[in-house]
Structures are given as C-alpha cells and as structure tokens.
Amino acid sequence: MLPYELIKKKRDGLRLDREEIEYLIREYVAGTIPDYQMSALLMAVFFRGMETGELAVWTEAMVNSGDVISFSGDGPYLDKHSTGGIGDKVSLPLAALLACNGIHVPMISGRGLGHTGGTLDKLESIPGFRTNLSVEEFKRQVDEVGCCIIGQTASLAPADKKLYALRDVTATVDSIPLIASSILSKKKASGISGLLMDVKTGSGAFMTSRESARELAATLVSGGGALGLTVRAFITEMGRPLGAAVGNSLEVVESIEILQGRGPEDSTALVVRFAAEMIMMAGLERERARAMERVERTVQDGSGLMMFAKMIEAQGGDPKVVEDTWRLPIAAGRLDFCAKSAGCIRAMDCEKIGQAIVALGGGRKKIDDIVDPSVGLVVHRKVGDSVSAGEPLATIYYAGENRLDEALGLLGRVYSFAEEAVESPELIHEML
C-alpha cells in the first residue's frame, strides 16, 4: 500500500477502506508515514469529508493506537463532553449529581486555550486538587467514589495526540469528521458506554453557526453509534455566557451554588437536564419528568454537594471549599463594568469575554502560560435584558491594575444594544 495512492483516493472523493485506514493510522503513529503526507491527506479530508462507516473505522484505528480502559464494575459508565464555551462549568456539578444517582463518571478533560476555559483549570483552583492521576488511580476512584475528573494521559489514543498537533499547524482542525474522530476516540478509549455531547453554538462557541453545530452533533451521534458508543447530542446556546461566573475559582463557586440549589437559572437548568438525560441513557428512568425529579432530589438533600466534596477529597483537594468558598483563591480587585446608556441587550460577543479573561491572566494564549485562578467576571446582564444607564453589566475580579485596561477594552466590545425589546434565545436548541 502506498500513502500516495491513499491521499489521491481521498482527494478524488473516494472512500478509504478498513485496511487502508488502519495502515495510515498505524504507520503514521509509527513514524513510517511522514507528516507531509498525513497533512496532505488531512487537507483532502477537510474538503472531501468522510462517510459514517469510514469515520467509525478511522476512529477505531485511533482508539487502537493505544490503551483502552476497561472497568471491572457493572457500570453504567457515562461521560459528558462539551465543545467548549464561556462560563461552562457544567461538568463539575454534573459529575457529582450523576455519581450520587448510581452512574459512574470517568471524565477525561482538557485545559483552556485561547478564549475557551478548561475543566482542569477550574478544578485546579481548588487547593490541593490533583488532575494528573495514573490510569490505575483513575479507575479505582471511578469505581469507589463514582466520579473522577483527570487530564489526558499519553497512553490513551496516542494517534489523536499526534494528529491533533499536526492539524493545529496545518489549518485542518475545523473539519467535522476530524473533530468527531478526535472526541470519539478519546472517549471510547476511556472505557465509557455512553456519551452526552453538548455542542455549543453562537459567538463564544467553536462552531459559531447553527448549521455546522448540527452537522457536528449528527456526526458524533452516527459515528459514536458505529463505534458501539451511545451518543446523545444537544445543541445549546453560546451567544451569551452560561451562568454568571466566568473564570476558574468563580466557576467553582457557581458549581457549588448549583449543587446547593441556588445557582443561576440557566446553568442550573442545563446541569439538571443533562443529568436527567444521562439517567435515562443509563436506563435508570424511562420518563424525563421522573428523571428530572430524581436529580432535583439529590440537589435538595445535599447528596450532590457531598459527592462533589468526596471527589475533591479523593483527588487531594480541600473538601471544605464546598462550605467555605473563601478557601478558594478569589481576586481582591473588584470593578463594576457598567452600561453607558439605557437599552436592551441585543447580542454579546462571547469570544471577547473569553479574551478578556485571558487578558486578566485567567486563561492561556500559549499552551505553557500560567493561569491565575483568582480572576474572572460575574456577569449580571445578558442577551434580552433591559438595562438603564450606569447599571453594572458585569463585575470584574482582577489581580493587578496593569491587566485591567486590555480587559476593559475587550469588554467594551462585548455588548451591543437595541432600542426595542429583544427576545433571549432558547438555552437548548435541539437534541439529537
């Protein structure tokens, strides 16, 4: 088999067969197929796409490039993954609520880069919290505690690591089959049987258009199905931040508030809905209303919050943060960002909010930047809200005034106003 012939085949819109795909992934990971051939192939995939069966074989080959976690318990083992957004702290309370409802949650998450935050950065704002557990520690905690959230390990889907690094420098990241295979290969290798995908759409999302979000969601559902992984996909609104808090420590505080039943309406609603959906995916309830009630009960009786503390403790963190949130590092500098004139908020540029967090020191421009967990924003007014002149739109939490100017400049370009009333878009657009 010649890599040249396979590049040509894909370039000409033909389907690669199993033997060809397995050869490509195997030899690329082994270093026999050079980067310059793989990048040409990836660009051809960008233009030609992949059929469902082809994508499943490609993903399977990526899974088989490394170890696959196998849990010894009865399960169910489910996970949730989001394409990333602003203020998206759903994973933290969700993992805890699922675990105290009998679902094992082995969650492998990422760090923030550019305007999107990362679950690991949020958790690491909790003093002592370790995200670099070994696979053995991870497995044990999932089975003993019920949930565990760690970072990528080198042994799972190494093909994805190598392919992603190449895509990142060859403008082949935003190809739907390549995004889907990257997500699905890592999830399949983590030993789960079902996945809830939260595909964000809007100004703060990776997929800004509804159409491309829908295409990715559909590809994840069909690709997952072909791999023997049940995938349920939601398309949710990211034309405004989710919840109120944006920034690492502040999002942990909001996660705790959600588990205390006093979180913001939208982030709480998404956590409860996702938890209910995953309870149904696990076959523990058949009706949505019953599943929702069950989740709400574990909020009200405090068992979700206890589970969160248990997970924190199991991973070396200070479990008392769930009661005393002042134990988290929160920046001392506070400044209200206020509306210049009255009006109704027509739109928000959420990417700019993410950039403002980076400007404050709470995110990364480059992969090795150090994150300040204490800074962030609490957003008071969002799309559809009417505001009067001088009213605070958000409160900035900052450490060092030298970082304020750039953040204020960015925030000044976040909000746009209308004179007439604006309807706020639905939080959940679709479920596939």
Add this chain to the structure above:
Amino acid sequence: MLPYELIKKKRDGLRLDREEIEYLIREYVAGTIPDYQMSALLMAVFFRGMETGELAVWTEAMVNSGDVISFSGDGPYLDKHSTGGIGDKVSLPLAALLACNGIHVPMISGRGLGHTGGTLDKLESIPGFRTNLSVEEFKRQVDEVGCCIIGQTASLAPADKKLYALRDVTATVDSIPLIASSILSKKKASGISGLLMDVKTGSGAFMTSRESARELAATLVSGGGALGLTVRAFITEMGRPLGAAVGNSLEVVESIEILQGRGPEDSTALVVRFAAEMIMMAGLERERARAMERVERTVQDGSGLMMFAKMIEAQGGDPKVVEDTWRLPIAAGRLDFCAKSAGCIRAMDCEKIGQAIVALGGGRKKIDDIVDPSVGLVVHRKVGDSVSAGEPLATIYYAGENRLDEALGLLGRVYSFAEEAVESPELIHEML
C-alpha cells in the same frame, strides 16, 4: 506572518497576496516552512485553484528562488514545451528548423518517467551526446549555434525542484495552477521571451480530457502573459502516437527523416506548423502561409538537417548519424505485432504503448532506472485505419526475448476495433 494563517486563507478560498506568496516560497526554499505545512497548502491549492494574478506572483517567486539566464544577443529566444506524449519527438527537428530560421532556441528538457518519453533520453541515444552542459556552455551554444537542448540545472527555479518533489509524494501534481507554475517558472528562468505550449489530450496524455487540456492551455497563456512571457498554446491529439516511431533511437531516426522531408505525415505537419507559428511569434513573418513556406524551404534545402548535425556536434555527439542512421543503437530483435481479425481501428490506449516501451527496457519505472535506447516500436496502423486479419499493426524492436512477453501483453490491449468506418480525429484541436 504565520504559515498557518496562509494555509487557512487558501483553504477558505481567499486569494494570497504578493507579500504572502513571496514569504511562502522564500521560507519554504530556505527550510523555515516545513514540508508538512507546504503539502497542506498545496492540497488546498488543488481544491481552491489560483487566480491569474496570484499564479503569476507565485510563479515569479519560484523564478526568483534561483538564477535567471540572461542572453546577450538580440534574440529572439523562443522555446517549445509539450506536456508529454507517445512518439513526441517534435523538439528535435523543431529546434533545428527554428535555429536555421534565425530563432535562438535555449531548450531545457526532461527525462522520461512512466509511460511518457523524454527528449533528453532521445538525444542521449546519439553516441557521445551530452545533455549536462553548464549554464555558460548552454548560453554560448545558443548564441553561437542557434539551439541547444540540455537537462534541468540546479540553479534555475530551485523552488520548483523542491515543490515538485513534495507534490510527487502528496498527490498534488495534477493541479492546473501548480502544473502551470512549474512549467512557466522554469521557462521564464531559462531566459526566453516566448513559449509555444503543446498541451496533449487523449489516452497517452497527462491531461486525458479535452476540458482539462483547455483549462491548462488557457492558464499557461494568461499566466505567461502576466509574467511577461508570450505563450501560444496548442491542444493536440494524443489518442494515437505521434508519427510512427516510439522509443529513443527510433525517434531520432524519425526526427532525421522529418528533416529530410520524408517523415510521417502527422509528426512532420506538427513540426512545420509549430515552426511557422514560432516564426510569426518572433515577428519574422506575418502570414502563416509565408511562414510555412519558409520552414518547408529549410527542410528541402537541407539546412534544417545540417543545423541538427551542428547541434549534435556542439554537444559532443556524432554528427554523422544524420546521414548514417545505423550509427544509432537499434535493437536487432524484430517482431511484427499483427491484427487478429479485420476491422477499423476505433481507439488506441496510448498509455499502454508507453508501458510496453518501459517493459521492453526503453523507459523508466523509477527515476534511477537505466534506459535501453535501442528498443521501441514502429507503428504502422493508427486510429481510423482499416486493417485485414494478420496485417502488421506495429513492429517491435526488442533486445532480449525475456522482455517480449510483457510488452506483447500490453500491446494486446492497445487497439480496439469497430466494424464500421471510424474517422480519425484532427491532429490539432485548438490554438489559444
């Protein structure tokens, strides 16, 4: 400037500007931009194409990556280039006929690979002939003799050499702007002011379809124009071999016959027409009929043949071959390949003829294969001819019977027949 951004720009169908293109070519040749980024860009060019102005800038950057020959004489300096075909020996008699009509012909040619032959291989079948002259020797001969045919030199358009090697292993060869920039950059660097392009179409051509041949021809004309190079393009028939001889020595024999006024009708017609067109391009005649007459005179008075001998001698070859063609290596083994039944020849698969030459040892599968100049075919019957059962279609010239079987197998698949009469397609389809 980031290569990533430029790949993305081209991928998204936007036009690269001068500064961006110059950066890409310069840094790629310098090794700062790695192969894996260039191959992704080339694949994006394959899908997105290039606009005329963009192509001209890209080509100019390739020209400027190395030396540019500058002739000291008054000129005119013109060249002809063909996209390659079966039995295409036009360059040999054409260069001689132009030189004795006052046109300087600095011709830089290639070797055969796969099913297409190469001008250098043909010339090197002449005992002693050298194609590896230095640029200084080349310039001197063009000005003193009038024509010179040599191989690629490392100092002209080195960007093309590096890009071509990458395209060759990443399935990005057959992109019209990339083909055009490769041809035009080398021709522009060779110091000519005008180029006649022979774009072949049909079963033995690189561009099998008429449509893609026309697109390439148009791109060469407009791209050349934007570079200050007058390009006249012909689209000619390659659904049958050109002339009778196919194979290195045999094609030199046919070239001599053309210059003696006794060559096959079609190859002679093409040589005369091209020579006349280039005489008009040079402004030496305004009417085609006058230009044709002028060329025919230099055939009839033997000055074309004398010029060919002069060029051979100047390049170290044996000039007596033009009188005594037995001085050329011609294989001793002869075998007629005959029609099995009567019929009219409907089509010929010329690629198979080229493969048969390779099978006989007269071509290359790999770039470092050694070519036997003595073998080949003389084709007696072509598309449109009616044949009776047992009539010879071609004579095989072979060296060693062990190579015959594969060649006969391939030849067996060349001809297809019809019961009714078939019209032979025109030799020249279009002129742009």
